[in-house]
């Protein structure tokens with residue numbers, strides 16, 4: 001799949017061209033880095049106490065540090081008109097992370113339900129725009145929370161995709177996909193990048209459950225192609241132990257590797273596949289790989305979403321929007337404070353899309 005920045009069709013003098021984005025803004029802040037030294041240090045940084053940024057509504061951002069940060073990552077609500085200007089006449093493809101984006105972070109992972117209001121908004125978005133949820137959870141689990149058949153789903157950090165049956169397969173890195181009828185009334189493509197790792201992941205999961213069972217509050221979650229090791233409910237003095245146990249078991253599996261999320265260690269296959277690759281795969285399947293006709297928007301809150309932000313930023317292909325109530329470094333271009341702002345953004349996007357569609361119907365009927 002070609003990068004949009006190298007696409008000879010990109011128009012550099014078009015004010016709405018992504019080539020013209022000013023990403024040179026300098027941020028005079030010490031931000032939480034994307035990568036740090038040492039697991040324990042990372043564990044402490046992974047979900048810091050929020051600096052209060054909003055006055056309870058999603059409109060006012062009063063914390064001066066946060067405000068300075070939004071100079072580099074402007075609010076996607078404030079920049080809404082600017083964002084949709086790039087989408088005019090194009091198909092906007094929407095990619096949404098689940099935890100921390102569509103549902104607020106809660107202590108117990110099984111309770112991370114999505115509100116009915118958010119479900120309605122996401123459904124309306126999916127009726128207007130091709131929409132996919134890309135989550136670290138298993139595909140089945142995220143579907144159980146979202147319960148919408150109008151969407152595409154990518155579980156296990158993009159390693160298990162249910163996407164549209166497209167013309168191309170160039171984004172699969174030679175791996176195969178199968179067609180299925182999982183989505184009501186529509187044939188879909190199931191693409192699983194790491195099937196050979198399933199027995200290994202299961203074995204790793206069972207060993208780690210056993211190894212951590214004495215650590216109060218630790219929870220090991222099987223997400224099919226990856227394993228999450230939660231320490232949100234573990235006393236800070238035992239975080240080192242969680243890290244130690246995970247790394248001890250990991251040593252037995254050189255083909256698995258460790259990444260880090262919000263108070264969670266994530267164990268996954270070493271393969272070169274991530275949420276960014278999943279976005280490329282889905283864009284390709286949707287026939288939206290060219291930035292001439294498509295504007296992808298990815299909204300996410302976690303480090304694993306950075307791979308997707310990076311793909312969109314590096315290729316000058318679309319926009320990443322980071323959901324965060326604390327300043328942190330990111331490959332995203334815009335920010336939203338929390339899931340309630342995500343909901344607001346999606347509502348506005350749906351309204352804008354409907355208006356755009358009716359304007360173009362009006363123009364067409366005028367011409368006849």
Ligand SMILES: O=P(O)(O)OC[C@H]1O[C@H](O[C@H]2O[C@H](CO)[C@@H](O)[C@H](O)[C@H]2O)[C@H](O)[C@@H](O)[C@@H]1O
Pocket residue numbers: 097098099100104105106107108109110112134135136137221223228230232261262263264266302304
């Ligand atoms: O890619 P995502 O959809 O954001 O999934 C990432 C992980 O999300 C879940 O854990 C996070 O949310 C929990 C519920 O709010 C919270 O308790 C936990 O501390 C967070 O890390 C999920 O449980 C993990 O399996 C996902 O990998």
